[in-house]
Amino acid sequence: MLRIALIGATGAVGRECLALLDAGAVPLAEVVPVASARSAGTDLAAELDLSLPLAPLTPLEEWDRTGADVALLCAGAEISRREGERLAAAGALVVDNSSAFRMRPDVPLVVPQVNPGALAERPGSGLVANPNCSTIQLVRALQPLHKLAGLDDVVVATYQAASGGGLRGLAELGEASARMLSDVGAPAEPPGRFGQPLAFNLVPEIGLPDETGFAHEERKLACEPRKILGLPELRITATAVRVPVFHCHCEAVRIRVRRPVTAAQVEDALAATPGIRLYRRTDAVPYPMPRFAAARTEDRALVHVGRVRVEPDDPHGVWLWVVADNLWVGAASNAVEIVELAVKHGWLG
Amino acid sequence: MLRIALIGATGAVGRECLALLDAGAVPLAEVVPVASARSAGTDLAAELDLSLPLAPLTPLEEWDRTGADVALLCAGAEISRREGERLAAAGALVVDNSSAFRMRPDVPLVVPQVNPGALAERPGSGLVANPNCSTIQLVRALQPLHKLAGLDDVVVATYQAASGGGLRGLAELGEASARMLSDVGAPAEPPGRFGQPLAFNLVPEIGLPDETGFAHEERKLACEPRKILGLPELRITATAVRVPVFHCHCEAVRIRVRRPVTAAQVEDALAATPGIRLYRRTDAVPYPMPRFAAARTEDRALVHVGRVRVEPDDPHGVWLWVVADNLWVGAASNAVEIVELAVKHGWLG
Incomplete structure (x- = not known):
């Protein structure tokens, strides 16, 4: 106890x-x-x-x-x-x-x-x-692919929700959006939790940049997966962007793998991984979206992965779209x- | 006449x-x-x-x-x-x-x-x-980099505005967002111009996927730049995502170039290109954002580029954040x- x-x-x-x-x-x-x-x-x-x-x-x-x-x-x-x-x-x-x-x-x-x-x-x-929240869902989606074909190079673009800015971030997004819709000509709200107005906007920098220009969130996304996956030499790089969505971080992830794969192999590997829900394009819901993926409590513990694609001219190039509740999974x-x-x-x- | x-x-x-x-x-x-x-x-x-x-x-x-x-x-x-x-x-x-x-x-x-x-x-x-709208701003940002260092591999994640769905798309985003803010418990709006509700959501597929899973917007982003840049063998791949923003498409672009570069070289090449506005992280507005980049008429003809970074462990890896008014530039x-x-x-x- x-x-x-x-x-x-x-x-x-x-x-x-x-x-x-x-x-x-x-x-x-x-x-x-x-x-x-x-x-x-x-x-x-x-x-x-x-x-x-x-x-x-x-x-x-x-x-x-x-x-x-x-x-x-x-x-x-x-x-x-x-x-x-x-x-x-x-x-x-x-x-x-x-x-x-x-x-x-x-x-x-x-x-x-x-x-x-x-x-x-x-x-x-x-x-x-x-x-970090964005790291957790990323490595949970990457690991089955690493087991299947070996990770070589990982490029991540994130689409991160307001809840990453806490309760204040959530409130700011709702309030500023309502103000904008009711008064189109109003001056922009002052920068708040996200350093810039987020309502109907994108803030393409999360955390402070260092002298290389990479922001703190991006540096975390590069360093932490290497440690967790035990791949200190993994090539991995990110751009992290805040989007006007309340819950769930999303990531467009392009992975180059060491051994050629098919989309069916990648989908099967993901589908067989506990804690991952795979969306196939023939499913009724063909891909995960942040507004719906974790709306039910039983879905909040899952990493939602869809849009699995292998580049037609390169069987080493794989794309995933990874969605998870950043407060819960993350x-x-x-x-x-x-x-x-x-x-x-x-x-x- | x-x-x-x-x-x-x-x-x-x-x-x-x-x-x-x-x-x-x-x-x-x-x-x-x-x-x-x-x-x-x-x-x-x-x-x-x-x-x-x-x-x-x-x-x-x-x-x-x-x-x-x-x-x-x-x-x-x-x-x-x-x-x-x-x-x-x-x-x-x-x-x-x-x-x-x-x-x-x-x-x-x-x-x-x-x-x-x-x-x-x-x-x-x-x-x-x-x-295509997302192609135009991409190639305008890529060309100076190609002249500087030679393009090898281009990975694009897009963040595309509702105006890409026309006047109906713009109206849908405004109306559905207002409904959601005034009645949190309301059922989701029916899928409209974007195939899925866009209010406070992301729709990670634009246009129909083919048998490879790549959607029409993504196939355009792969094929058209090759033809425009005269680089039929260019490796280029994309994920295209609709975001709840009214105007301006944004793109997180990671380019591998053939010759090593520094961020200063890339910035200088972009700054010297007519029709591009470069944002440096020391500027008062340190990066372009869709809500503001093209708010003034004189800015609508520009391609706005910021967050120029070269990967600390790889002088061939470059990131750009590219924003433009998709109806105007695009x-x-x-x-x-x-x-x-x-x-x-x-x-x-």
Whole structure:
């Protein structure tokens, strides 16, 4: 029976973690929700209709950090850098949802469906990193293709939803869209959560660019899959774009593989992979779309893949269209599944 | 002084052609606007505030097809297939905006900024093809890179606006978005102009797929640039996606070039190309966005390019983000510029 501290409990990902824990993912003694003082007064149990054993919402500033078996960090990289090692030193297994520790060699970067072996033993650092949302769905779709034909070169263009900007991002998109529709001549809204207005627009840069011009989201998409897939030399490059969609990140992925393939082989490999739903062009719904792919709860845990094509003049060139709920597949459920693996390995309690 | 017949005059592209002709692009005797009988009663001169010499709107069914120096076909491939050769036989230079004739060897496929030489002499067929909207902005951005370093492999992911679905597409996006915002629980709107609901959604297939799975828009993006650039062996492949944006197509383009380059070299080559506006990440507006790039009339003729990056571990890997007004750069202005070239060459009048 676990005592889990959930830091960032009132945010978009924190709420999804609570829903998953409430559904019985792991045996619980207590969940301690922690958030900034700004969130004081939020009644999570009522808002989310929770029946799990939930402690009162605790301000981070006043929180006694001892006694947690697991600390789920869902409050951004700055809080993770400040709290992560301290919580690990206090004995918790820290599952961090930020980019703070992902590339550290002593921190496993884990997608349970892809590299559960990275959790063969409890890491000495006490830290396990949850990959970036756009990475998780990508590597889950890439792995069957790697097993089938070997990855050579991966080019990714993303179409990322407003929910990646949290509850504030979702609200901004809705409000600004409504304003634009009711008053076409109104001045553009001020840049908000996405650095630029997102309503009926595309923001083609997510996170800060470094001196190469690649933005933080793009650098994560290049580095993290190499670590997770155990392919340090993999050629992989991305452009990441925010789109005016509420939920689900989408990715157009062009992969060059080492051995020639047919589209039927790729489709069969994907269809045989647990956790992937394949869409064939003869299906009633011929491809996944962000507004519908994860609208039902039972679809939220899946990576939805469609538009499988092999280039007519090159049997090494494969395209996939990959869609997943970035808060669920891309964050909360991956984190909770890491806790499940830790329970299974007997590290906790 | 030209007599120009404009078939499809009341559609989204037809209206843009009228605006360009009204601005004095070529010397005009008369413009004869032709449309289907459904458009009867449309007062284009009043709606668009035109002062050019405009004949009354003529139903296609009743139109006397003789006497035009130029016929601009902007009414879709079916009408083009029916009318194109007939109009050419009647003596008009036919500039066709559809996909009907683009790949025919006796029909030049022309982007005046890229391959004006294809119009060195009047084609015996009497037909000139305007490329696909997404092709035009792509090849205008690719050509300076080809001159600089040689194109080897081009991967394109598109983000295409609702205006590509014409006036009906624009109206559908606005109306469905407003409905969704005012009633979150409402059932999804029926599939309309885009085959699937577009409001707060992505439709990752544009046009019908063939037996390879590649959709019509994607096949055009692979074939047309090869012909325009004169590179029949160019490796080029695309995924085309409709996004909930009103105007301007965007493209994330990853190019492998034959000779190593730096980002500064690529930026300088683009900045020196007429008709391209380069955005550097240190600029006040650091990258082009569809909602703003072509909001001012003087920006509508430009191809907007930003996010120039060279992969840190591969000086042959280049990314561009290419934005242009698909109705203007991608259709009307390219067609009218073809007419201007024909005038310059003395083929008309």
